Amino acid sequence: MAVEQTLQEGMLQRHVMTLIVAHLRDHNLIQAATAVANATMTPLNSEVPQNKLLDLVRKGMSAERDEIGRGAAPSVDMGMSASGGAMSAGYGPLPALPTMSLDFSxxxxxxxxxxxxxxxxxxxxxxxxxxxxxxxxxxxxxxxxxxxxxxxxxxxxxxxxxxxxxxxxxxxxxxxxxxxxxxxxxxxxxxxxxxxxxxxxxxxxxxxxxxxxxxxxxxxxxxxxxxxxxxxxxxxxxxxxxxxxxxxxxxxxxxxxxxxxxxxxxxxxxxxxxxxxxxxxxxxxxxxxxxxxxxxxxxxxxxxxxxxxxxxxxxxxxxxxxxxxxxxxxxxxxxxxxxxxxxxxxxxxxxxxxxxxxxxxxxxxxxxxxxxxxxxxxxxxxxxxxxxxxxxxxxxxxxxxxxxxxxxxxxxxxxxxxxxxxxxxxxxxxxxxxxxxxxxx
CATH class of the missing domain: 2.130.10.10 (YVTN repeat-like/Quinoprotein amine dehydrogenase)
Structure with a gap:
């Protein structure tokens, strides 16, 4: 089981690195993408859907908020409240806004x-x-x-x-x-x-x-x-x-x-x-x-x-x-x-x-x-x-x-x-x- 778990974690790590490299590449941060690709032996030109990493992070944050909602919600303190204490939530859960852009090319x-x-x-x-x-x-x-x-x-x-x-x-x-x-x-x-x-x-x-x-x-x-x-x-x-x-x-x-x-x-x-x-x-x-x-x-x-x-x-x-x-x-x-x-x-x-x-x-x-x-x-x-x-x-x-x-x-x-x-x-x-x-x- 330990070997299998290690293999699974290794596959997950490679997948994460592929997403990171693709994200940097797709947002014109070529130098950073190349550096990460070379350091982690990750292909630079992997085919990954546009903004895939952002979509996964967004879903993860949403799931995390749901988990917090089912338990005791922590107070939010950004250090910017007028009274110096915890600040009330600004908007609550944001609605699902359009994320797809037209293909002008x-x-x-x-x-x-x-x-x-x-x-x-x-x-x-x-x-x-x-x-x-x-x-x-x-x-x-x-x-x-x-x-x-x-x-x-x-x-x-x-x-x-x-x-x-x-x-x-x-x-x-x-x-x-x-x-x-x-x-x-x-x-x-x-x-x-x-x-x-x-x-x-x-x-x-x-x-x-x-x-x-x-x-x-x-x-x-x-x-x-x-x-x-x-x-x-x-x-x-x-x-x-x-x-x-x-x-x-x-x-x-x-x-x-x-x-x-x-x-x-x-x-x-x-x-x-x-x-x-x-x-x-x-x-x-x-x-x-x-x-x-x-x-x-x-x-x-x-x-x-x-x-x-x-x-x-x-x-x-x-x-x-x-x-x-x-x-x-x-x-x-x-x-x-x-x-x-x-x-x-x-x-x-x-x-x-x-x-x-x-x-x-x-x-x-x-x-x-x-x-x-x-x-x-x-x-x-x-x-x-x-x-x-x-x-x-x-x-x-x-x-x-x-x-x-x-x-x-x-x-x-x-x-x-x-x-x-x-x-x-x-x-x-x-x-x-x-x-x-x-x-x-």
Whole structure:
């Protein structure tokens, strides 16, 4: 039995190493994949389904949570509670979100039958006292946070917004108030927001050079319980999927990587990794945190190793000499979608850095707007600041699948789509926040 057990453990070890090597290889970490393969005598080119290791880890963590649920649930202490004690759970079990990405590589040179973007109902849900500058959905899509030039942050519950929209049709009685928290703690306009991946924590980056942590599990909390003081205007923030690190895109040419627990800051030590024109407009982690992407005022888009913080792919002049205003990964991490002030939205292949698609037909040369996938990645949304419309493309064919009035007074400066359902939010220079609800596709 001992011999048989040893053989089984050996087979399991080889299988684990094969998964690790394939995972590193498929996420363009070739040097690391080669090192592990050579050290463990594991084939480098084993055929393993995409994201197999992630799927197994996800299932294992789910099973572990189920086991804890059947016993005594331990308290969660991340060292970031405003009171210094155990923190209440942020979201509970996350719903099963779409994980499969469209295969853009198979249609690079072809045209097909474009889809029609479903009709969406729009509703004004709140108003800031100054320009509504940014918005973010929680990882489960149940909450929305918006930030304003009036230095406030509003937290919305999506279910209450749905109830509000039902009330418009006479199906409910009495007012519905979707804003469940309002935070005041910045001195200057807020540029970006992000939710912690597991806990009830919201972070904000602002022109006052700070990143602030808000605990939204406490109804009475209005102020930040922790603050990172940066040296530059904080333009963009993004949590690592594990929640232990965060990135800040600032007026400095290299993104700042912070340890959430110690607040220690790390920078790439290689000068040539910096964006020549300075100012990182947006930074976003890939779904598993193995990479992150930056969009810069110099028009460049750069892809970085999530562990070493070294630039692994520089797409200089991705939007010519105009600013690259946003960049985000597809779910499979094989592509990056970027938006720029050259009035174009572009899709780039991570492995080669080549352009795969270009989406034309909207004008955005003044506002620092962003392009966003819908929850299935079948559509791409952006704004046209001249016609004041929301423009939608079929992601595969690059044809315009719809365009409709934004209902803002003046073009919205931010558009953010839900990760879990057909709905999105727009924020405007008219101070308003609008929610868009579509039919199930």
């Amino acid at each position: 198979s249609v690079q040179e072809t045209k097909g039958s474009s889809k029609i973007f479903p009709k969406h109902d729009s509703r004004h849900v709140s108003e800031h006292k100054n320009v509504a500058r940014c918005a973010r959905f929680s990882p489960d899509g149940r909450l929305i946070a918006t930030g304003s030039a009036d230095t406030s942050i509003k937290l919305f519950e999506v279910e209450k917004i749905r109830q509000m929209m039902m009330a418009d049709g006479g199906m409910r009685e009495g007012p519905v108030r979707p804003v469940i928290r309002t935070f005041y703690d910045h001195m200057q306009p807020i540029n970006d927001l992000d939710f912690h991946p597991q806990s009830a924590i919201l972070i904000s980056g602002a022109k006052d050079r700070t990143i602030k942590f808000f605990d939204f599990s406490k109804p009475a909390a209005r102020r930040a319980f922790r603050v990172i003081q940066d040296t530059h205007n904080v333009r963009s923030v993004s949590f690592h999927p594990c929640g232990d690190y965060l990135l800040a895109g600032t007026d400095h040419p290299i993104a700042h990587l912070y340890d959430v627990n110690t607040f220690q800051c790390y920078l790439s030590s290689t000068v040539q990794d910096a964006h020549v024109g300075g100012a990182v407009n947006q930074v976003r982690y890939s779904p598993n945190g193995s990479m992150y992407v930056t969009a810069s005022k110099d028009g460049g888009v750069r892809i970085w190793d999530g562990v070493s913080a070294r630039c692994v792919r520089a797409i200089t002049g991705a939007h010519g000499s105009t600013e690259a205003t946003s960049a985000t990964f597809t779910k499979d991490q094989r592509y990056v979608l970027s938006c720029g002030k050259d009035s174009s939205v572009r899709l780039w292949e991570v492995g080669s850095g080549r352009q795969v698609k270009q989406y034309n037909g909207s004008q955005h040369s003044q506002i620092r707007c962003q392009a966003a996938f819908n929850q299935t990645e079948e559509f791409i949304l952006c704004i046209d600041e001249v016609t004041n419309e929301v423009v939608v493309w079929d992601a595969l064919t690059d044809d315009i699948a719809g365009r409709f009035p934004s209902n803002h007074v003046g073009a919205p400066r931010w558009l953010e789509h839900s990760p879990s359902e057909p709905c999105f939010v727009t924020c405007g220079t008219d101070r308003s926040v609008r929610f868009w609800r579509g039919s199930i596709m």
